[in-house]
Amino acid sequence: MPKVNTSILIIPDDHTYWPSSPKFIPSLLAPFENPKIGSVAPALQTRHHDHPISFRGLWNFLGMTCLMRNHAADLATNTIDGRVPVLTGRFGMYRSQIWKDPEFLSQYLNEYITIPGICRLGPLNVDDDKSHTRWLANHGWDIKIQSGEDSTLMTELGVWPRFHQQILRWTRTSWRTVPRTLFVDQTCWQRFPYTTYASQLP
8 A cells, every 4th residue: 555656546356347438537527526535446257167067157146146236226325315236346446545544454354343342253264355345334435336327337247166166255255244344333323324224234
C-alpha cells in the first residue's frame, strides 16, 4: 500500500476478464464523484463453458445461476437502501484512503472469532468480500453497484471441483460473519434495514 499513489485502487481477481471497451473504467469511476462512495463494483456476467449434459456442465450451470441471482439481489438492495449483502471479491474499486488506513489493514490482516469468556480463535484467513462490506458499512461509506453494458465484467464460476470448494468457503464465512454483522457491529439495523431484513435474516 505505501507504493499506491492514486486516489482509486482497483482489486481484480485472477479469473476476471476485462472488456475491451474504453468506457468500462470511466463507467465505474463515475460514482466516485459522490464523496460518500467508498467502493464501486461492476455487473458480473459468467462465462459458459459449453459443457454437454454432464456432471461438470451441471456445476457450471449452477454457478452461473448463483451469480445471476446474487447480482439481481445486489442491484435491488443497493437501489433500495444503498447496501449490498456482500461486495464481490472478484473485482472492486476502492478509495485508496480506505486501504491506507492502518486500522483497516489491521482488521483485514488479523481477523479473529471471539467467544467472550471462552476462547479467541485466529487469526483467520480473512474473507475479503465480507470484510470490505462490513468495514464500509461500519465507517459511514456508501457502496455503488454499476449495471449496464459499459459496466459488465466477465468472470468464471461453476468449474468443478473449484466451485465446490468455493461453496464450502462461502458457507464457513457466512456462519462467521452474519452473526457478527447482526449482533456485534449492529450498524446494519440503522443504515440498511431493508438489506438486513432481505438478506441477513432469512
